[in-house]
Amino acid sequence: MPRFDYVRAGSVHEALKLLAEPGLASRPLAGGTDVLVYVRHEKPPFDRLIDISRVPEMKVVERRGDEIIIGGAVTFTEAAESALLQQVAGCLVEACLTVGGPAIRNAGTLAGNVVNAAACADSLPPLVCLDMVAHLRSLAGERSLLVSELIQGANRTGLQPGELLTHFSFPIPPTGVRHAFTKLGRRNAQAISRLSMAAMGRLDDHGRADFVRLSPGAAMPTPRRFGEVEGLLLGQAPTDELLAAAGAKTAEVMIAVTGRRWSTEYKEVAIQALAERTLRRALVG
Amino acid sequence: MLIEFILNHKPVAVEAPADITLLTLLRDYLNLTGAKEGCSVGECGACSVIMDGRLVNSCLVLAPQAGGSEIITIEGVRGPDGGPNDMQENFITYGAVQCGICIPGMVVAGEALLLHNPHPTRAEIRTALAGNLCRCTGYQQIVDAIEATARGRTVDL
Numbered sequence: 001m002p003r004f005d006y007v008r009a010g011s012v013h014e015a016l017k018l019l020a021e022p023g024l025a026s027r028p029l030a031g032g033t034d035v036l037v038y039v040r041h042e043k044p045p046f047d048r049l050i051d052i053s054r055v056p057e058m059k060v061v062e063r064r065g066d067e068i069i070i071g072g073a074v075t076f077t078e079a080a081e082s083a084l085l086q087q088v089a090g091c092l093v094e095a096c097l098t099v100g101g102p103a104i105r106n107a108g109t110l111a112g113n114v115v116n117a118a119a120c121a122d123s124l125p126p127l128v129c130l131d132m133v134a135h136l137r138s139l140a141g142e143r144s145l146l147v148s149e150l151i152q153g154a155n156r157t158g159l160q161p162g163e164l165l166t167h168f169s170f171p172i173p174p175t176g177v178r179h180a181f182t183k184l185g186r187r188n189a190q191a192i193s194r195l196s197m198a199a200m201g202r203l204d205d206h207g208r209a210d211f212v213r214l215s216p217g218a219a220m221p222t223p224r225r226f227g228e229v230e231g232l233l234l235g236q237a238p239t240d241e242l243l244a245a246a247g248a249k250t251a252e253v254m255i256a257v258t259g260r261r262w263s264t265e266y267k268e269v270a271i272q273a274l275a276e277r278t279l280r281r282a283l284v285g
Numbered sequence: 286m287l288i289e290f291i292l293n294h295k296p297v298a299v300e301a302p303a304d305i306t307l308l309t310l311l312r313d314y315l316n317l318t319g320a321k322e323g324c325s326v327g328e329c330g331a332c333s334v335i336m337d338g339r340l341v342n343s344c345l346v347l348a349p350q351a352g353g354s355e356i357i358t359i360e361g362v363r364g365p366d367g368g369p370n371d372m373q374e375n376f377i378t379y380g381a382v383q384c385g386i387c388i389p390g391m392v393v394a395g396e397a398l399l400l401h402n403p404h405p406t407r408a409e410i411r412t413a414l415a416g417n418l419c420r421c422t423g424y425q426q427i428v429d430a431i432e433a434t435a436r437g438r439t440v441d442l
Contacts (some may be wrong), residue, residue, distance in 0.1 A: 006303035006349040101416020106339040189415030
């Protein structure tokens with residue numbers, strides 16, 4: 001007897017109907033890079049997997065007005081190869097190219113990365129930096145919230161039973177905004193992030209920052225923008241001293257949230273340098 | 286359940302349980318043992334196959350997900366006479382094979398790269414192999430063999 005059943009959904013509506021079917025614990029399956037590892041190690045906590053990896057509505061990357069829509073089943077490779085995302089979401093493209101190796105990037109999806117909600121997930125810092133909104137649908141209706149609000153802790157989200165993360169949307173950043181993403185791992189590929197960092201920035205005609213965003217990854221249980229650091233830089237010229245101060249502030253904010261843990265001795269120093277360098281790339285080039 | 290797909294350019298239909306991986310389907314139901322089970326969690330690349338033109342870890346694909354897809358395994362990589370193709374010959378020529386367990390995955394990863402990028406740089410070859418671990422060769426000879434294959438195929442045109 002198979003431990004669970006498999007059904008392929010042809011549309012979002014079909015997937016929602018299958019997910020809501022009573023008497024069966026159904027879970028969505030997209031790239032499988034997390035779900036299959038889970039299946040191997042534990043008695044699966046579901047009776048049925050609903051394959052959403054080929055649902056056409058969930059594979060789009062397109063512009064709608066002032067927003068970009070990214071389907072939940074878009075893979076890391078597809079996101080990285082998207083000319084549109086290369087243009088307006090450089091930090092996300094860079095992050096997608098650091099996920100696992102090519103085979104993982106060809107299968108794993110952005111919605112999967114978010115819903116799995118590992119604290120070290122590589123797409124989270126850029127998604128949060130871009131103010132990415134997650135759109136959740138169920139048979140009861142639709143709701144939208146920021147990715148930073150959807151994630152409630154390590155491997156924990158606000159996704160309700162019967163809900164599917166169908167797509168993301170984000171406002172197109174102003175012209176001239178530069179992106180940067182940096183990842184610290186034990187090797188250059190197939191590495192879990194020890195720390196990562198996404199930043200966006202722009203200088204006005206006087207060389208002062210008029211757009212700054214910063215979002216660290218693998219630093220805290222829930223990702224968020226570091227408004228405290230952004231505020232320090234806004235309206236200022238990004239001098240070496242100021243960038244160093246921004247690095248120190250980033251470490252301070254992280255420790256205020258996590259407290260001093262076993263890894264803090266390393267992360268305090270590393271996150272300072274990482275924030276400083278990533279902000280420098282985004283603001284100075 | 287019945288799983289139907291194109292395997293190494295030929296249609297197949299195989300009756301198998303829904304809860305096995307594509308790797309198990311290939312090895313235990315279709316007797317294609319070229320793809321190896323190394324880590325089973327997508328870290329080693331020994332189970333690499335090409336699915337709809339893209340390299341994937343067959344240990345992380347649920348078997349029924351292959352339904353309707355086109356899968357190429359190492360058994361589907363061969364020369365016109367059925368013997369080794371140019372990539373496989375180059376692996377031999379450049380001494381890229383020692384213990385051999387990673388090699389089916391390496392060759393498949395090399396073929397997947399050349400499908401999308403016929404003229405890769407050495408850095409691009411290394412990136413393409415980033416998910417395939419080899420504990421014998423140190424990779425140098427494998428990169429050499431793929432580089433020579435790309436060069437050879439360009440000259441042939």
